[in-house]
Amino acid sequence: MRDWRELTGRTLVLVAHADDESVGYGALLQRMREAIVVIGTSGAPRDAYFWQRFGSREAYQLARSEEARRAMRVAGVRELVLLADEEPRLEDQRLFLNLGAAYERLAELGGRLRPEAIATLAYEGGHPDHDSCSVLGSRLGSELTIPVWEAPLYHRGLEDGTGGGAERPITVQRFIRKTGDETRLEITAAELERKRLMCAQYVSQGDFLRVFDAASEWMRPQARYEYGEPPHAGPVNYEQWQWWMSAREVCEQFRNFLGV
Numbered sequence: 001m002r003d004w005r006e007l008t009g010r011t012l013v014l015v016a017h018a019d020d021e022s023v024g025y026g027a028l029l030q031r032m033r034e035a036i037v038v039i040g041t042s043g044a045p046r047d048a049y050f051w052q053r054f055g056s057r058e059a060y061q062l063a064r065s066e067e068a069r070r071a072m073r074v075a076g077v078r079e080l081v082l083l084a085d086e087e088p089r090l091e092d093q094r095l096f097l098n099l100g101a102a103y104e105r106l107a108e109l110g111g112r113l114r115p116e117a118i119a120t121l122a123y124e125g126g127h128p129d130h131d132s133c134s135v136l137g138s139r140l141g142s143e144l145t146i147p148v149w150e151a152p153l154y155h156r157g158l159e160d161g162t163g164g165g166a167e168r169p170i171t172v173q174r175f176i177r178k179t180g181d182e183t184r185l186e187i188t189a190a191e192l193e194r195k196r197l198m199c200a201q202y203v204s205q206g207d208f209l210r211v212f213d214a215a216s217e218w219m220r221p222q223a224r225y226e227y228g229e230p231p232h233a234g235p236v237n238y239e240q241w242q243w244w245m246s247a248r249e250v251c252e253q254f255r256n257f258l259g260v
Helices: 020-029 048-054 057-075 099-113 128-144 189-200 247-258
Strands: 010-015 034-039 079-082 117-121 148-151 218-221
Touching (some): 020 034, 034 099, 048 057, 057 079, 099 128, 099 247, 128 148, 128 247
Parallel strands (some): 117 148
Antiparallel strands (some): 148 218
8 A cells, every 4th residue: 555655745736726635635745855836717707706706816816826825824835836827727616728838847857856746635525626636636646757746625425436416515625435545534633723824825715625534635646537538427516606607528638638
């Protein structure tokens, strides 16, 4: 069985949005010798629902970026990369449409910084950006021949691979399917206190982060996924939220990116 300590050296932590890293890996980040945290999107969708109280989408993006910088200072992380600062096309909810542009920058980072492992997000149908990071992390790990690990955030699938109906509550911090390689990190009191302080920096997210258990941190070696197919029989969570993209449309972009 693989050991999670593969992630405690020079690790590239690839997540979709500012706060994903603190929720999914907040305690583990504190144990990494050299964490390279990469935020894959702007964190600011086009829909004014998400940013209107900030006055503009640009102001919301700036607020989230500043929150990430504060959280990483709390964690002691020195290397934070905001890909959307370099590539404006990497918008929240649209990472799956710009995988090539994102990967170009990730490949440059990987070649320059030479990480020893990658920690990313599970393919679970919670958010298309999370699933896009799973695809990107898989390809980058293969190119660099380094181990890739994953953490779950949220989904509405069932453990048998089927999807619940609209009335099914969101499942957080649990993998849809077990592989037998799952590990729960034993978090110390000091790590938990710091992790909670990291999450507290994300005031722009209101009460949403309270649905997660700060004391729970699951991870495993990345499972083998068929990215050309939805992660479960669905409908996936973002379809149930009635967002503008479908799982089939997202998977089509994954197939195009991977050339399958």
